[in-house]
Amino acid sequence: MFELRVTPGGNRPIYRQIIDQVRQAVATGELAVGDALPSVRQLAEELVLNHNTVAKAYAELVREGVLDSRHGRGVFVAKRRRVYSAGERKRRLDQALNVFLSEALTLDYTPQQIEEAVTNWLDQMTTSKAKDSEVD
Amino acid sequence: MREDRIAIRTRELTRYFGHNAALRSLTLDVPRGQVTALIGHNGAGKTTLIRLLLGLLPPTRGRAELLGCDSRSLTPEVRARVGYLAEGHFLWGWMKARDAARLQRETFPRWDQHLFDSMLKFFGVASNARVGQISRGQRAGVSLAMTLATDPELLVLDDPSMGLDPVARRALVEGLLAFARRDDRTILVCTHLLDDVERLADRIAIVSHGRLLVDSGLSEFRERVCGWTLDAEFGAQQAAQIPGLIDSRQTRERTHLVVADPDLETEAAIQRISGTARREELTLEDAVLAYLRPAAMVGSISDALEDAR
Numbered sequence: 391m392f393e394l395r396v397t398p399g400g401n402r403p404i405y406r407q408i409i410d411q412v413r414q415a416v417a418t419g420e421l422a423v424g425d426a427l428p429s430v431r432q433l434a435e436e437l438v439l440n441h442n443t444v445a446k447a448y449a450e451l452v453r454e455g456v457l458d459s460r461h462g463r464g465v466f467v468a469k470r471r472r473v474y475s476a477g478e479r480k481r482r483l484d485q486a487l488n489v490f491l492s493e494a495l496t497l498d499y500t501p502q503q504i505e506e507a508v509t510n511w512l513d514q515m516t517t518s519k520a521k522d523s524e525v526d
Numbered sequence: 527m528r529e530d531r532i533a534i535r536t537r538e539l540t541r542y543f544g545h546n547a548a549l550r551s552l553t554l555d556v557p558r559g560q561v562t563a564l565i566g567h568n569g570a571g572k573t574t575l576i577r578l579l580l581g582l583l584p585p586t587r588g589r590a591e592l593l594g595c596d597s598r599s600l601t602p603e604v605r606a607r608v609g610y611l612a613e614g615h616f617l618w619g620w621m622k623a624r625d626a627a628r629l630q631r632e633t634f635p636r637w638d639q640h641l642f643d644s645m646l647k648f649f650g651v652a653s654n655a656r657v658g659q660i661s662r663g664q665r666a667g668v669s670l671a672m673t674l675a676t677d678p679e680l681l682v683l684d685d686p687s688m689g690l691d692p693v694a695r696r697a698l699v700e701g702l703l704a705f706a707r708r709d710d711r712t713i714l715v716c717t718h719l720l721d722d723v724e725r726l727a728d729r730i731a732i733v734s735h736g737r738l739l740v741d742s743g744l745s746e747f748r749e750r751v752c753g754w755t756l757d758a759e760f761g762a763q764q765a766a767q768i769p770g771l772i773d774s775r776q777t778r779e780r781t782h783l784v785v786a787d788p789d790l791e792t793e794a795a796i797q798r799i800s801g802t803a804r805r806e807e808l809t810l811e812d813a814v815l816a817y818l819r820p821a822a823m824v825g826s827i828s829d830a831l832e833d834a835r
Contacts, residue, residue, distance in 0.1 A: 398724035401807035403748040431707070438700055440561060441707055442728050446745060492804060 392421050396437050404439060408447035416456055416467055418515055427457065427465045530594050533558045533680050533712040534579060538588035541574055548574040550736040551588065556729075561706050561713040563723040563744075565814060566733035572716045573613065575733070576684055580610055593680060606634055609678030611669060613685045619658025623651050623668050627675070634676040645671035649697060663694025670698060674705055681705065683715040687722060699725055720810050732817050739817050744810075751813040752788050753806035754796050756781040768795045773816035784808065784816035 392415050396407045415421040430448060434441035448465055451457040458468035494504045534556035541549040549571045556562045566572050577583040579590050581597045590597040595604045617626060623646055631637040646653060649667025651660055657668060687695045699722050706713055730747055732740035760774055760781040769792050773784040785792055796803045
Protein backbone atom coordinates (compact mmCIF):
# COMPACT_ATOMS: atom_id res chain seq x y z
CA MET A 391 0.00 0.00 0.00
CA PHE A 392 1.13 3.49 -0.78
CA GLU A 393 2.31 5.31 2.31
CA LEU A 394 3.62 8.82 2.55
CA ARG A 395 6.39 9.75 4.94
CA VAL A 396 7.62 13.23 5.63
CA THR A 397 10.64 14.44 7.55
CA PRO A 398 10.93 17.94 8.89
CA GLY A 399 14.44 19.37 9.01
CA GLY A 400 15.36 18.13 5.54
CA ASN A 401 16.35 20.23 2.57
CA ARG A 402 13.04 19.58 0.81
CA PRO A 403 10.11 21.55 2.21
CA ILE A 404 7.39 19.22 3.48
CA TYR A 405 4.83 20.06 0.79
CA ARG A 406 7.56 19.30 -1.81
CA GLN A 407 8.20 15.93 -0.12
CA ILE A 408 4.51 15.09 -0.52
CA ILE A 409 4.52 16.16 -4.18
CA ASP A 410 7.71 14.18 -4.92
CA GLN A 411 6.40 10.99 -3.32
CA VAL A 412 3.00 11.08 -5.00
CA ARG A 413 4.58 11.86 -8.38
CA GLN A 414 7.02 9.00 -7.95
CA ALA A 415 4.34 6.55 -6.85
CA VAL A 416 2.32 7.45 -9.93
CA ALA A 417 5.37 7.21 -12.21
CA THR A 418 6.32 3.76 -10.93
CA GLY A 419 2.74 2.50 -10.98
CA GLU A 420 2.55 2.07 -7.22
CA LEU A 421 -0.47 4.34 -7.53
CA ALA A 422 -2.70 3.53 -10.51
CA VAL A 423 -5.17 5.72 -12.38
CA GLY A 424 -8.33 6.07 -10.29
CA ASP A 425 -6.70 5.19 -6.94
CA ALA A 426 -7.98 7.34 -4.10
CA LEU A 427 -5.68 9.35 -1.87
CA PRO A 428 -6.47 10.19 1.74
CA SER A 429 -8.40 13.43 2.21
CA VAL A 430 -6.47 16.56 3.14
CA ARG A 431 -7.75 16.27 6.68
CA GLN A 432 -6.88 12.58 7.04
CA LEU A 433 -3.39 13.01 5.69
CA ALA A 434 -2.75 16.12 7.78
CA GLU A 435 -3.78 14.24 10.91
CA GLU A 436 -1.80 11.15 10.01
CA LEU A 437 1.41 13.02 9.23
CA VAL A 438 0.89 15.64 11.98
CA LEU A 439 0.94 18.57 9.59
CA ASN A 440 -0.86 21.82 9.05
CA HIS A 441 -3.74 20.97 6.70
CA ASN A 442 -2.85 23.92 4.47
CA THR A 443 0.50 22.24 3.75
CA VAL A 444 -1.25 19.10 2.52
CA ALA A 445 -3.85 21.15 0.62
CA LYS A 446 -1.07 23.06 -1.10
CA ALA A 447 0.69 19.87 -2.20
CA TYR A 448 -2.57 18.38 -3.52
CA ALA A 449 -3.43 21.60 -5.34
CA GLU A 450 -0.05 21.57 -7.06
CA LEU A 451 -0.52 17.91 -8.06
CA VAL A 452 -3.97 18.69 -9.43
CA ARG A 453 -2.54 21.63 -11.37
CA GLU A 454 0.12 19.35 -12.85
CA GLY A 455 -2.55 16.87 -13.86
CA VAL A 456 -1.24 14.08 -11.59
CA LEU A 457 -4.32 14.11 -9.37
CA ASP A 458 -7.98 14.82 -9.95
CA SER A 459 -10.07 16.45 -7.31
CA ARG A 460 -13.71 15.37 -7.51
CA HIS A 461 -15.84 17.69 -5.54
CA GLY A 462 -17.10 16.09 -2.35
CA ARG A 463 -15.66 12.70 -3.23
CA GLY A 464 -11.98 13.19 -2.65
CA VAL A 465 -8.73 13.12 -4.54
CA PHE A 466 -7.82 10.49 -7.15
CA VAL A 467 -4.93 9.65 -9.44
CA ALA A 468 -5.78 11.29 -12.74
CA LYS A 469 -5.67 9.93 -16.26
CA ARG A 470 -2.57 11.25 -17.91
CA ARG A 471 -3.12 14.45 -19.77
CA ARG A 472 -0.88 17.19 -20.98
CA VAL A 473 -1.23 20.32 -18.92
CA TYR A 474 1.84 22.17 -20.07
CA SER A 475 2.67 23.92 -23.32
CA ALA A 476 5.49 22.41 -25.37
CA GLY A 477 7.86 25.16 -24.22
CA GLU A 478 6.96 24.69 -20.57
CA ARG A 479 7.37 20.89 -20.79
CA LYS A 480 10.82 21.38 -22.27
CA ARG A 481 11.72 23.93 -19.59
CA ARG A 482 10.66 21.54 -16.82
CA LEU A 483 12.56 18.65 -18.39
CA ASP A 484 15.69 20.81 -18.63
CA GLN A 485 15.31 21.88 -15.04
CA ALA A 486 14.94 18.28 -13.82
CA LEU A 487 17.95 17.21 -15.93
CA ASN A 488 20.03 20.07 -14.65
CA VAL A 489 19.45 19.14 -10.99
CA PHE A 490 19.96 15.45 -11.64
CA LEU A 491 23.04 15.74 -13.83
CA SER A 492 24.86 18.23 -11.60
CA GLU A 493 24.29 15.94 -8.65
CA ALA A 494 25.40 12.84 -10.60
CA LEU A 495 28.49 14.56 -12.02
CA THR A 496 29.60 15.85 -8.60
CA LEU A 497 29.51 12.20 -7.50
CA ASP A 498 32.26 11.60 -10.09
CA TYR A 499 30.35 9.29 -12.42
CA THR A 500 31.31 9.26 -16.07
CA PRO A 501 28.71 10.27 -18.68
CA GLN A 502 28.56 6.61 -19.84
CA GLN A 503 27.85 5.34 -16.35
CA ILE A 504 25.13 7.93 -15.90
CA GLU A 505 23.54 7.01 -19.23
CA GLU A 506 23.52 3.33 -18.26
CA ALA A 507 21.95 4.07 -14.90
CA VAL A 508 19.28 6.21 -16.54
CA THR A 509 18.45 3.48 -19.07
CA ASN A 510 18.14 0.88 -16.31
CA TRP A 511 15.83 3.04 -14.26
CA LEU A 512 13.72 3.90 -17.27
CA ASP A 513 13.36 0.20 -18.10
CA GLN A 514 12.32 -0.64 -14.55
CA MET A 515 9.87 2.22 -14.26
CA THR A 516 8.20 1.64 -17.60
CA THR A 517 7.92 -2.17 -17.24
CA SER A 518 6.33 -2.04 -13.77
CA LYS A 519 3.92 0.48 -15.23
CA ALA A 520 3.13 -1.76 -18.20
CA LYS A 521 2.42 -4.68 -15.85
CA ASP A 522 -0.03 -2.53 -13.95
CA SER A 523 -1.98 -1.58 -17.02
CA GLU A 524 -2.24 -5.24 -18.07
CA VAL A 525 -4.07 -5.97 -14.82
CA ASP A 526 -6.59 -3.20 -15.56
CA MET B 527 -19.17 45.86 7.59
CA ARG B 528 -16.49 43.88 5.84
CA GLU B 529 -14.88 41.33 8.10
CA ASP B 530 -11.31 42.16 9.00
CA ARG B 531 -9.04 39.37 7.73
CA ILE B 532 -6.19 40.56 9.93
CA ALA B 533 -6.16 39.20 13.49
CA ILE B 534 -3.11 41.13 14.68
CA ARG B 535 -1.92 44.38 13.21
CA THR B 536 1.06 46.41 14.34
CA ARG B 537 2.22 49.71 12.87
CA GLU B 538 5.68 51.12 13.63
CA LEU B 539 5.42 49.44 16.99
CA THR B 540 8.34 50.56 19.16
CA ARG B 541 9.23 49.94 22.78
CA TYR B 542 12.21 51.21 24.72
CA PHE B 543 13.39 50.08 28.13
CA GLY B 544 15.47 53.04 29.28
CA HIS B 545 17.84 53.66 26.37
CA ASN B 546 17.49 50.17 24.94
CA ALA B 547 15.10 49.53 22.09
CA ALA B 548 13.44 46.15 22.60
CA LEU B 549 11.26 46.62 19.52
CA ARG B 550 11.95 48.97 16.63
CA SER B 551 9.23 50.19 14.27
CA LEU B 552 7.75 46.76 13.84
CA THR B 553 4.96 46.57 11.26
CA LEU B 554 3.32 43.19 10.96
CA ASP B 555 -0.03 41.75 9.87
CA VAL B 556 -1.02 38.33 11.18
CA PRO B 557 -3.80 36.98 8.95
CA ARG B 558 -6.84 35.25 10.38
CA GLY B 559 -7.21 31.51 10.03
CA GLN B 560 -3.49 30.84 9.81
CA VAL B 561 -0.64 29.73 12.02
CA THR B 562 2.21 32.23 12.21
CA ALA B 563 5.49 31.24 13.85
CA LEU B 564 7.54 34.00 15.45
CA ILE B 565 11.24 33.16 15.42
CA GLY B 566 14.25 34.96 16.85
CA HIS B 567 17.08 34.84 19.38
CA ASN B 568 16.43 34.96 23.06
CA GLY B 569 16.06 38.66 23.76
CA ALA B 570 15.15 39.54 20.17
CA GLY B 571 11.94 41.23 21.32
CA LYS B 572 9.41 38.40 20.88
CA THR B 573 8.11 38.42 24.44
CA THR B 574 8.03 42.24 24.44
CA LEU B 575 5.97 42.08 21.25
CA ILE B 576 3.50 39.67 22.82
CA ARG B 577 3.19 41.79 25.97
CA LEU B 578 2.54 44.89 23.84
CA LEU B 579 -0.08 43.02 21.81
CA LEU B 580 -1.92 41.91 24.92
CA GLY B 581 -1.83 45.38 26.43
CA LEU B 582 0.37 44.23 29.31
CA LEU B 583 2.87 46.93 28.35
CA PRO B 584 2.31 50.29 26.64
CA PRO B 585 4.27 51.04 23.45
CA THR B 586 6.78 53.89 23.35
CA ARG B 587 5.62 54.68 19.81
CA GLY B 588 3.38 53.14 17.20
CA ARG B 589 0.36 50.97 17.82
CA ALA B 590 -0.94 47.43 17.93
CA GLU B 591 -4.39 46.01 17.31
CA LEU B 592 -5.82 42.71 18.41
CA LEU B 593 -8.98 41.53 16.64
CA GLY B 594 -9.50 45.10 15.49
CA CYS B 595 -9.21 46.62 18.97
CA ASP B 596 -6.33 48.85 20.08
CA SER B 597 -4.07 46.89 22.45
CA ARG B 598 -3.97 49.76 24.95
CA SER B 599 -7.69 49.62 25.47
CA LEU B 600 -8.73 45.99 25.07
CA THR B 601 -12.26 45.46 26.28
CA PRO B 602 -13.11 42.40 28.42
CA GLU B 603 -15.18 41.18 25.48
CA VAL B 604 -12.12 41.17 23.18
CA ARG B 605 -9.87 39.70 25.89
CA ALA B 606 -12.28 36.79 26.26
CA ARG B 607 -11.75 35.95 22.57
CA VAL B 608 -7.96 35.76 22.95
CA GLY B 609 -6.11 32.83 24.49
CA TYR B 610 -2.65 33.46 25.87
CA LEU B 611 -0.21 30.79 26.95
CA ALA B 612 2.67 32.45 28.80
CA GLU B 613 6.20 31.10 28.82
CA GLY B 614 6.71 28.43 31.48
CA HIS B 615 3.05 27.31 31.80
CA PHE B 616 2.42 29.03 35.09
CA LEU B 617 -0.14 27.24 37.26
CA TRP B 618 -0.66 27.17 41.02
CA GLY B 619 0.86 23.92 42.23
CA TRP B 620 -1.70 23.29 44.97
CA MET B 621 -4.58 23.38 42.52
CA LYS B 622 -6.23 20.31 41.11
CA ALA B 623 -6.69 20.17 37.34
CA ARG B 624 -10.44 20.49 37.74
CA ASP B 625 -10.08 23.57 39.98
CA ALA B 626 -8.02 25.22 37.27
CA ALA B 627 -10.97 24.64 34.96
CA ARG B 628 -13.42 26.15 37.46
CA LEU B 629 -11.26 29.27 37.60
CA GLN B 630 -11.40 29.72 33.83
CA ARG B 631 -15.07 28.83 33.49
CA GLU B 632 -16.07 31.84 35.55
CA THR B 633 -14.08 34.28 33.42
CA PHE B 634 -14.76 32.93 29.93
CA PRO B 635 -18.32 32.80 28.62
CA ARG B 636 -17.54 30.29 25.86
CA TRP B 637 -15.84 27.77 28.15
CA ASP B 638 -15.93 24.26 26.65
CA GLN B 639 -15.82 21.70 29.47
CA HIS B 640 -15.97 18.77 27.07
CA LEU B 641 -12.88 20.02 25.20
CA PHE B 642 -11.08 20.56 28.52
CA ASP B 643 -11.85 17.01 29.68
CA SER B 644 -10.74 15.41 26.43
CA MET B 645 -7.51 17.43 26.38
CA LEU B 646 -6.74 16.24 29.92
CA LYS B 647 -7.33 12.68 28.80
CA PHE B 648 -5.10 13.23 25.75
CA PHE B 649 -2.25 14.40 28.01
CA GLY B 650 -2.97 11.64 30.55
CA VAL B 651 -3.92 13.90 33.44
CA ALA B 652 -6.56 12.86 35.99
CA SER B 653 -8.99 15.68 36.79
CA ASN B 654 -8.24 15.35 40.51
CA ALA B 655 -4.44 15.40 40.00
CA ARG B 656 -2.61 18.18 41.79
CA VAL B 657 -0.94 20.44 39.25
CA GLY B 658 2.26 20.60 41.33
CA GLN B 659 2.66 16.83 41.25
CA ILE B 660 2.34 16.02 37.56
CA SER B 661 5.13 16.05 34.98
CA ARG B 662 6.16 19.17 33.14
CA GLY B 663 4.68 17.84 29.91
CA GLN B 664 1.37 17.14 31.62
CA ARG B 665 1.43 20.60 33.15
CA ALA B 666 1.87 22.04 29.67
CA GLY B 667 -1.14 19.94 28.69
CA VAL B 668 -3.28 21.34 31.52
CA SER B 669 -2.28 24.85 30.64
CA LEU B 670 -3.02 24.28 26.94
CA ALA B 671 -6.37 22.72 27.84
CA MET B 672 -7.21 25.72 30.04
CA THR B 673 -6.51 28.03 27.13
CA LEU B 674 -8.10 26.06 24.28
CA ALA B 675 -11.28 25.33 26.23
CA THR B 676 -11.97 29.08 26.41
CA ASP B 677 -12.63 28.67 22.67
CA PRO B 678 -10.41 31.58 21.61
CA GLU B 679 -10.49 33.04 18.12
CA LEU B 680 -6.87 34.01 18.51
CA LEU B 681 -4.28 31.99 20.36
CA VAL B 682 -0.94 33.52 21.37
CA LEU B 683 1.71 31.15 22.72
CA ASP B 684 5.10 32.11 24.09
CA ASP B 685 7.55 29.23 23.70
CA PRO B 686 5.03 26.52 24.62
CA SER B 687 7.40 23.58 24.09
CA MET B 688 10.21 24.91 26.26
CA GLY B 689 11.55 22.10 28.42
CA LEU B 690 9.15 19.46 27.11
CA ASP B 691 10.18 15.91 26.24
CA PRO B 692 9.60 14.68 22.66
CA VAL B 693 6.32 12.96 23.54
CA ALA B 694 4.81 16.00 25.22
CA ARG B 695 6.12 18.19 22.41
CA ARG B 696 4.40 16.07 19.81
CA ALA B 697 1.17 16.05 21.82
CA LEU B 698 1.33 19.83 21.99
CA VAL B 699 1.83 20.12 18.22
CA GLU B 700 -1.10 17.76 17.62
CA GLY B 701 -3.27 19.76 20.01
CA LEU B 702 -2.42 23.00 18.24
CA LEU B 703 -3.02 21.51 14.79
CA ALA B 704 -6.40 20.17 15.83
CA PHE B 705 -7.26 23.63 17.14
CA ALA B 706 -6.03 25.30 13.95
CA ARG B 707 -8.22 23.03 11.82
CA ARG B 708 -11.35 24.43 13.46
CA ASP B 709 -12.83 27.22 11.45
CA ASP B 710 -10.83 30.36 11.06
CA ARG B 711 -8.70 30.09 14.21
CA THR B 712 -5.54 32.16 14.32
CA ILE B 713 -2.36 31.13 16.12
CA LEU B 714 0.73 33.20 16.82
CA VAL B 715 3.41 31.00 18.33
CA CYS B 716 6.93 31.90 19.47
CA THR B 717 9.26 28.97 19.27
CA HIS B 718 12.83 27.90 18.67
CA LEU B 719 11.89 24.45 17.42
CA LEU B 720 12.08 24.66 13.66
CA ASP B 721 10.90 21.08 13.10
CA ASP B 722 7.68 22.00 14.87
CA VAL B 723 7.47 25.16 12.78
CA GLU B 724 7.55 23.00 9.64
CA ARG B 725 4.64 20.94 10.92
CA LEU B 726 2.62 23.83 12.28
CA ALA B 727 3.14 27.05 10.46
CA ASP B 728 1.58 28.72 7.44
CA ARG B 729 3.74 31.79 7.90
CA ILE B 730 6.95 32.76 9.61
CA ALA B 731 8.09 36.06 11.03
CA ILE B 732 11.76 36.43 11.97
CA VAL B 733 12.70 39.08 14.50
CA SER B 734 16.23 40.11 15.37
CA HIS B 735 17.32 42.93 17.66
CA GLY B 736 13.78 44.25 17.78
CA ARG B 737 13.41 44.43 14.00
CA LEU B 738 11.24 42.36 11.72
CA LEU B 739 13.53 40.74 9.13
CA VAL B 740 11.15 38.30 7.47
CA ASP B 741 7.36 38.13 7.20
CA SER B 742 6.42 35.49 4.68
CA GLY B 743 4.47 32.35 3.90
CA LEU B 744 6.58 29.37 4.99
CA SER B 745 6.71 27.73 1.56
CA GLU B 746 7.40 31.06 -0.17
CA PHE B 747 10.23 31.60 2.31
CA ARG B 748 11.67 28.18 1.46
CA GLU B 749 11.52 29.00 -2.25
CA ARG B 750 12.86 32.51 -2.03
CA VAL B 751 15.89 31.81 0.15
CA CYS B 752 18.51 29.87 -1.79
CA GLY B 753 22.01 28.57 -1.19
CA TRP B 754 25.17 28.30 -3.26
CA THR B 755 28.48 26.58 -2.63
CA LEU B 756 31.64 28.17 -4.02
CA ASP B 757 35.20 26.86 -4.18
CA ALA B 758 36.58 30.35 -3.91
CA GLU B 759 37.76 32.94 -1.45
CA PHE B 760 35.01 35.26 -0.48
CA GLY B 761 35.36 38.64 1.17
CA ALA B 762 33.59 41.95 1.57
CA GLN B 763 34.48 42.95 -1.98
CA GLN B 764 32.76 39.87 -3.42
CA ALA B 765 29.86 40.20 -1.02
CA ALA B 766 29.14 43.70 -2.31
CA GLN B 767 28.66 42.31 -5.83
CA ILE B 768 25.84 39.93 -4.97
CA PRO B 769 22.38 41.45 -4.76
CA GLY B 770 20.26 39.96 -2.00
CA LEU B 771 23.13 38.30 -0.13
CA ILE B 772 22.02 37.44 3.41
CA ASP B 773 24.88 35.42 4.80
CA SER B 774 28.20 33.91 3.82
CA ARG B 775 29.97 31.25 5.77
CA GLN B 776 33.42 29.85 5.15
CA THR B 777 34.59 26.38 5.86
CA ARG B 778 38.10 25.28 5.04
CA GLU B 779 38.00 25.45 1.24
CA ARG B 780 34.44 26.41 0.53
CA THR B 781 32.11 29.31 0.91
CA HIS B 782 28.42 28.84 1.48
CA LEU B 783 26.18 31.70 0.43
CA VAL B 784 22.58 32.32 1.32
CA VAL B 785 20.72 34.71 -0.96
CA ALA B 786 17.15 36.03 -0.95
CA ASP B 787 15.14 36.26 -4.17
CA PRO B 788 17.98 35.36 -6.55
CA ASP B 789 17.46 36.38 -10.19
CA LEU B 790 19.58 36.09 -13.31
CA GLU B 791 21.72 38.99 -12.14
CA THR B 792 22.45 37.25 -8.83
CA GLU B 793 23.30 34.04 -10.59
CA ALA B 794 25.64 35.83 -13.02
CA ALA B 795 27.37 37.66 -10.15
CA ILE B 796 27.99 34.37 -8.34
CA GLN B 797 29.27 32.68 -11.51
CA ARG B 798 31.71 35.58 -12.06
CA ILE B 799 33.22 34.97 -8.62
CA SER B 800 33.46 31.23 -9.16
CA GLY B 801 32.60 29.43 -12.39
CA THR B 802 32.02 26.19 -10.49
CA ALA B 803 29.46 27.61 -8.05
CA ARG B 804 26.68 25.12 -7.34
CA ARG B 805 23.12 25.58 -6.12
CA GLU B 806 22.59 24.05 -2.71
CA GLU B 807 19.23 23.07 -1.23
CA LEU B 808 18.74 24.62 2.18
CA THR B 809 16.97 23.29 5.22
CA LEU B 810 14.63 25.62 7.07
CA GLU B 811 17.29 25.83 9.77
CA ASP B 812 19.95 26.91 7.23
CA ALA B 813 17.68 29.64 5.92
CA VAL B 814 16.62 30.91 9.34
CA LEU B 815 20.18 30.85 10.71
CA ALA B 816 21.35 32.90 7.74
CA TYR B 817 19.11 35.70 8.99
CA LEU B 818 19.88 35.31 12.66
CA ARG B 819 23.62 34.70 12.70
CA PRO B 820 25.43 37.85 13.83
CA ALA B 821 28.25 39.10 11.64
CA ALA B 822 30.74 38.34 14.43
CA MET B 823 30.02 34.64 14.06
CA VAL B 824 30.80 34.55 10.37
CA GLY B 825 33.74 32.27 9.75
CA SER B 826 34.53 28.78 10.83
CA ILE B 827 34.20 27.60 14.38
CA SER B 828 36.81 24.89 13.88
CA ASP B 829 39.32 27.51 12.73
CA ALA B 830 38.48 29.57 15.79
CA LEU B 831 39.02 26.62 18.09
CA GLU B 832 42.26 25.78 16.38
CA ASP B 833 43.52 29.36 16.65
CA ALA B 834 42.74 29.30 20.34
CA ARG B 835 44.84 26.21 20.91
